[in-house]
Amino acid sequence: MVRRPLGNHLLRPHTHLVTSDAEKETAPVADETEEHRKMTELVRGARHVLFDFDGPICRLFAGRPAHTIAREQVEWLDAQGLGDVLTEKERGDDDPHAALRSLGLQRPDSDLVEEMERRLSEQELWAVRSAWPTEHADPLIRTWAAVGVRLAVTTNNSPRAVRRYLSDRDLSGCFEPHIYGRTADLTRLKPDPYCLHRALNALGAAPAGALMIGDTATDLLAARAADVPFLGYARNERKAGLLRAAGAEAVVSSLEPVLDLVRKRR
């Protein structure tokens, strides 16, 4: 990976990249892999960027692991006598949305779904206080907004939690009003493309000129259903493997190379 110094020197050719024509023919740049080429194409082609929230922007549950919240939801459902609405796989799922999605599909509009959603929203709002910003996400968001790319958040999290986080980091202006999160209709959680469609419509964006950045297979499936190109962000190899297995063509383990590309657009 080519590393560039931070600061205002990014438009100058980097000394490490300055080679003679002869050298260029015999010494391929190390990062010219197919995946890097694809990532470059995705980032350069993006006029609108739809960010998933938990993962690409921050680790929402850094202070309190998501799997703890997911387990508590299963226990809460059990306590309501509704544990059997979940499959074994859903009971063991680390994603707090799995149980909610399943209950929403089976008992739409029920008070129980409403109560479960309300409890999760409160937990997400609480989690904002201890969320960890994803490395390079803040400058990437600011730089993209500064070069005129329009941004939205398309997430399964509560839009209230997203707004609070962005406000705390002084990033609201880069997104507002385009925060599309969980609604009362839980059948519309990703992988359903509903939140992406809302964003595209409100931004007046063509799907092919947009880019979704997400960290789960549900993000990829939602992007695919909306015909929006997808860039995977994975903070570890396990998550990268899941994204690639789901068909992601480009997965980055850091937002730094994305930020480098966007800075070159200035």
Ligand SMILES: [Mg+2]
């Ligand atoms: Mg996510």
